Amino acid sequence: MKAAVLTSLRHMEIIDVPRPSIKNNSDVLLKVEKVGVCGSDVHYYETGRIGPQVVKYPYLVGHECSATVAAVGRGVKKVKEGDQVVVEPAVSCHKCEQCKMGRENTCYNLKFLGTPGEGDGCLREYMIMPEECCLPIHGKITLEQAALCEPFTIGLYSVRRSRLEKNANVAILGSGPIGLSCMVAARALGAREIYVTDKLDYRVDFAKNTGATWAGNPEKEDIVKAILRQQPLGVDIAYECAGEQEALDQAVELLRPGGVLMLVGIPEFDRVSFDFCKMYRKELTVLYVRRQNRCTRLAMQMVSAGKARIDSMITHYFPLEKADDAFELVAGYRDGVIKAMINL
Ligand SMILES: [Zn+2]
Ligand SMILES: [Zn+2]
Incomplete structure (x- = not known):
């Protein structure tokens, strides 16, 4: 399968990588659909780091995405093959003191999609996420809106x-x-x-x-x-x-x-x-503000009820093969860009 990886400063390449497979009972294999280009992705693209988080090449960025469930592990109950989902990019441990306090966004063992040292990103055709990070949209919002839920x-x-x-x-x-x-x-x-x-x-x-x-x-x-x-x-x-x-x-x-x-x-x-x-x-x-905590479901409800109109933020679309053009566009604030979206 194809993936768009950072290979050096301001360089991105499309490479072939093996398709991931389900290992744990709670795993969900996702076919990535839309990926929004975030300012933080572009920061990694331009400077190779955000604070102490430093990119080691080759590296896969991307954390704002929607996806379709391609397969599920044996223990998965909340989603099934074919479901379209909002992907919650933060995987917290639910065991540490911060998680117990309800502060999953500052979990000591947090693994965030597309963050150096924590996990690869979603600029690839397939990826594995735990069931709890896959929130089905039940046809109530579009795949574009679903990908915008994370920044929203x-x-x-x-x-x-x-x-x-x-x-x-x-x-x-x-x-x-x-x-x-x-x-x-x-x-x-x-x-x-x-x-x-x-x-x-x-x-x-x-x-x-x-x-x-x-x-x-x-x-x-x-x-x-x-x-x-x-x-x-x-x-x-x-x-x-x-x-x-x-x-x-x-x-x-x-x-x-x-x-x-x-x-x-x-x-x-x-x-x-x-x-x-x-x-x-x-x-x-x-x-x-450290990213967000427990707002994804509310965001989805607000978007589906028409209370939060976010669609107009998408100003540009690119295919995966042109992901580097999307990053250059956002990096240069060119052509009236607000949110560039990559179609897989
Ligand atoms: Zn973002
Ligand atoms: Zn934790």
Whole structure:
């Protein structure tokens, strides 16, 4: 079978690898259908690492996917051959202290699809996942929507974790797929005014057309002034989804006293700084987001009920053979790309 593997920095090749087979009773053999290209995949593609997670070549990335069940192990009960599924990319141990606390996303023994040192990714025709990671869609959502569920859950989890209350006013800094997912989730969960920023005009326009109250480009105007003109007391929650120092500083300016700063974006450098005086005078709460926890089913329900319209994020399709073109496109923010999807 075919797989698209990273072979060096900015190089991807299509190679032949053996088709995996079922070994454990809980194994499900999946025929991969659609794979979304994530910013983190592109990070591995461009720089070969994210923090301490370093790629050893050849390496298979990809973790946002939908699939069809091709075969199941003897103990599998929840899915059967032919079922279409959302693939939950995190495999947690259910035994460690973090799992026992209900924090599977920070499981000490976590194996995440397409993460160096943890497991191969899904840019291949077939793969094995445990039954618990295969959530059948029962024809209620499309395979494209199913592949978008993973990035959407990050936004949904961020919004739930921020304890957004009905009619809250929020700012979202950075409107790539994760920022837009925060926007869609915040809208669905009752936010009143949503202010979105991005340095790319086409993403500003996209946010305006898909649910933002207002959207602006910080390179073209003073977005802090523009938002505070509309919300003189400041916003209740700011979601920093750009991973940039400048956006962190803007978020602190935008928040009202007692507001919540959500750190969703991953900065290029390990250290960022905060203006201590401003932070403590406003008595802000800062919360980090590590992927997501227990949001996949809710995400699927929201998408199938039409409460979360995420489809329009898909701007480009590529066949597996052209996976490197998809990565180059996303890496260069070219051609108005929001989410590139690879068809298998
Ligand atoms: Zn992702
Ligand atoms: Zn665990």
